[in-house]
Amino acid sequence: MLATTSCDGRIDLRCHGAQDHQAPWLTTRAGTNRTAHQRQRARRRPGELLFEFHVAATHTFYRVELRTHGKGIVEAQFLDPVDVRMARTFHQYMDLTRTPREMAIGWAEEERKAIEKGDH
Numbered sequence: 001m002l003a004t005t006s007c008d009g010r011i012d013l014r015c016h017g018a019q020d021h022q023a024p025w026l027t028t029r030a031g032t033n034r035t036a037h038q039r040q041r042a043r044r045r046p047g048e049l050l051f052e053f054h055v056a057a058t059h060t061f062y063r064v065e066l067r068t069h070g071k072g073i074v075e076a077q078f079l080d081p082v083d084v085r086m087a088r089t090f091h092q093y094m095d096l097t098r099t100p101r102e103m104a105i106g107w108a109e110e111e112r113k114a115i116e117k118g119d120h
Contacts, residue, residue: 047077050108055115062115064108066101074100076108078115086111 047065054061063079072092078085088107090100098106114120 047075050076050105051112053112053116057118062112064112066104066108072100074104076104078108078111 047067050064050066052061052063061081062085063081065077065079067075067077069075069089073089075087075089077087088104090103090107092100094100095103111120
């Protein structure tokens, strides 16, 4: 039996199960219990390690990586230890006197000081 669509675009699921209309990122691959989103995360490549540090007061270990997203775009990520806790992207138009890489490194160093001091 075919699903019917109402005037506002909603799908009427009374005719069959909701599993027929699951979003592709929620479906699992045959033989695994990992979703497409989990498989995509597993394929991510690590960025360039900038530095690592430990904050004893919060028992938190941070890894800071730089990622390049095309020409003139650099992202600095604070990972704990693999999940992104904080990130910021830098574009060339933000400061014409410094490269995005220089801006990202400067920001990461300032954030590290603030975290170690307890301001975050």
